[in-house]
Amino acid sequence: MKHNKTKYNLSNWELVSVNPNDKNWDWKDLFCFWGNNIQSVIGFSLITSLYLVYELNVLVVLSGTLIASILVYLLANLIGKPSQKYGLPFSVILRCSLGVRGAKYFGLCRGFVGIFMFGIQTYFLSRLFSFLIRIAIFSFDNSILDNDIFLIFLLGLNIIDWLSFVFTIILQAFLFSRNHQFNRSIIRFSAVAVYSGMLIFFLVVFLYDVKVVSAAFMDIFLINNFFDKNNIAPLITVAGTIFAYFSIVILNYGDFSRYVKNENELKKGNLSLILNLLIFSFFAVFIVLGADIFLNKNLENMERILTNPTDIIGKIDNTGLTVIVLIFIIFSSASTNLIANYVPTQNTLLNLMPTKLNLKTSAVIIVLLGFVIGIFWLPLLSQIGILAFIDTFGAFFGPLFGIMVIDYYLFKKKELNNKDIFSKESHSLYFYSNGWHIKAIYSLIIGFIFSASTIWNQSLINFYSYSWIIGAFVSSLVYYLLMSK
Numbered sequence: 001m002k003h004n005k006t007k008y009n010l011s012n013w014e015l016v017s018v019n020p021n022d023k024n025w026d027w028k029d030l031f032c033f034w035g036n037n038i039q040s041v042i043g044f045s046l047i048t049s050l051y052l053v054y055e056l057n058v059l060v061v062l063s064g065t066l067i068a069s070i071l072v073y074l075l076a077n078l079i080g081k082p083s084q085k086y087g088l089p090f091s092v093i094l095r096c097s098l099g100v101r102g103a104k105y106f107g108l109c110r111g112f113v114g115i116f117m118f119g120i121q122t123y124f125l126s127r128l129f130s131f132l133i134r135i136a137i138f139s140f141d142n143s144i145l146d147n148d149i150f151l152i153f154l155l156g157l158n159i160i161d162w163l164s165f166v167f168t169i170i171l172q173a174f175l176f177s178r179n180h181q182f183n184r185s186i187i188r189f190s191a192v193a194v195y196s197g198m199l200i201f202f203l204v205v206f207l208y209d210v211k212v213v214s215a216a217f218m219d220i221f222l223i224n225n226f227f228d229k230n231n232i233a234p235l236i237t238v239a240g241t242i243f244a245y246f247s248i249v250i251l252n253y254g255d256f257s258r259y260v261k262n263e264n265e266l267k268k269g270n271l272s273l274i275l276n277l278l279i280f281s282f283f284a285v286f287i288v289l290g291a292d293i294f295l296n297k298n299l300e301n302m303e304r305i306l307t308n309p310t311d312i313i314g315k316i317d318n319t320g321l322t323v324i325v326l327i328f329i330i331f332s333s334a335s336t337n338l339i340a341n342y343v344p345t346q347n348t349l350l351n352l353m354p355t356k357l358n359l360k361t362s363a364v365i366i367v368l369l370g371f372v373i374g375i376f377w378l379p380l381l382s383q384i385g386i387l388a389f390i391d392t393f394g395a396f397f398g399p400l401f402g403i404m405v406i407d408y409y410l411f412k413k414k415e416l417n418n419k420d421i422f423s424k425e426s427h428s429l430y431f432y433s434n435g436w437h438i439k440a441i442y443s444l445i446i447g448f449i450f451s452a453s454t455i456w457n458q459s460l461i462n463f464y465s466y467s468w469i470i471g472a473f474v475s476s477l478v479y480y481l482l483m484s485k
């Protein structure tokens with residue numbers, strides 16, 4: 001009995017293969033998944049900025065966006081299939097390529113980035129709650145906020161901000177740590193709710209002046225000189241920017257694809273990313289143009305157009321609409337935090353200590369660390385350039401992807417041993433050299449050097465958007481050459 005415990009002490013109820021009854025996600029769930037990934041304040045600002053602020057040819061922006069989404073679709077299929085087939089999360093599949101110990105520690109790179117971004121995202125999410133509280137207090141009695149207690153700040157936060165932050169982080173821990181079925185419900189609800197909110201906002205700006213808003217929208221879709229050679233650089237820039245936005249979720253996509261019914265549903269669901277981008281782009285651009293007409297009554301100065309939804313509602317003197325939009329932004333921010341930060345962090349922590357952690361205990365760790373990161377974000381972390389170090393850890397993502405894909409498709413021939421993947425026995429397939437696959441680790445480090453160089457080498461900074469792809473290509477090539485000997 002003791003021997004069996006030691007032999008398979010890398011297992012955990014959350015890490016083992018998904019029960020066949022729980023493999024019930026279809027393409028509609030993945031549509032909501034990809035929808036959640038783009039339905040954020042950052043996604044809204046990014047899309048509208050590309051179309052408006054840089055004044056690029058609309059067809060160039062649309063083409064660049066489609067190229068990026070097709071690339072994400074292909075890569076998501078590659079990394080998602082092993083997890084879909086075996087029902088295992090990213091951190092466990094990684095054991096096959098890096099070894100059971102290598103995956104444990106290098107997988108933490110994803111967890112480190114995830115937990116940091118979880119804390120930062122929680123801080124910004126709490127600001128939305130604090131806005132709602134201030135609106136409620138002001139509506140009740142506009143003199144209350146003048147009291148001295150609201151003018152006392154600790155770490156840049158007053159009592160309302162502190163209450164909002166504590167409430168936000170506890171609420172997320174309560175919702176996110178329940179089970180994957182509940183997370184599925186959150187993803188579904190958020191995607192539908194946010195698109196419904198965008199539809200409402202769309203109708204508000206559209207009905208303000210149907211003729212003027214429609215004309216302004218159609219004007220930006222005039223296609224001029226698309227095949228001009230000067231459009232090549234903008235096309236590449238747009239494609240790289242959009243891909244970089246989605247790249248953070250590609251590596252751990254298996255954490256979600258493991259629940260998909262079959263490969264056909266996986267492919268259809270991933271294809272819905274393109275549909276999501278088209279729908280979201282239409283709503284976002286139309287809302288920004290319509291809001292600008294509503295606020296400024298002109299489109300003469302493109303630099304004055306607001307592309308951040310919170311800035312837009314801040315300029316609109318309508319409390320009811322402001323509250324509604326803030327609520328929808330809360331939905332989108334929370335679901336993005338779940339997908340991009342919480343779940344990947346949770347699975348990497350479970351993989352680090354599979355016999356000691358579960359959904360609840362890992363949630364406590366994430367909450368405590370996220371709390372510290374969140375409260376120190378404004379006064380300290382945002383001032384010291386911490387995001388450059390986070391990006392450095394993120395430079396491992398592309399190389400990890402490259403090694404996993406090449407190893408699974410070319411050397412493992414799409415076959416994994418579901419028993420040995422949880423074994424620490426020296427004769428097991430994935431134990432390699434004391435739990436480390438040396439050739440994979442060497443390839444990973446080489447890929448990381450190339451990827452990280454776009455962050456720290458000023459002469460290569462223009463390739464930053466492609467750091468993920470560069471790292472993936474280099475690591476997979478080195479790994480292929482080493483394993484072919």
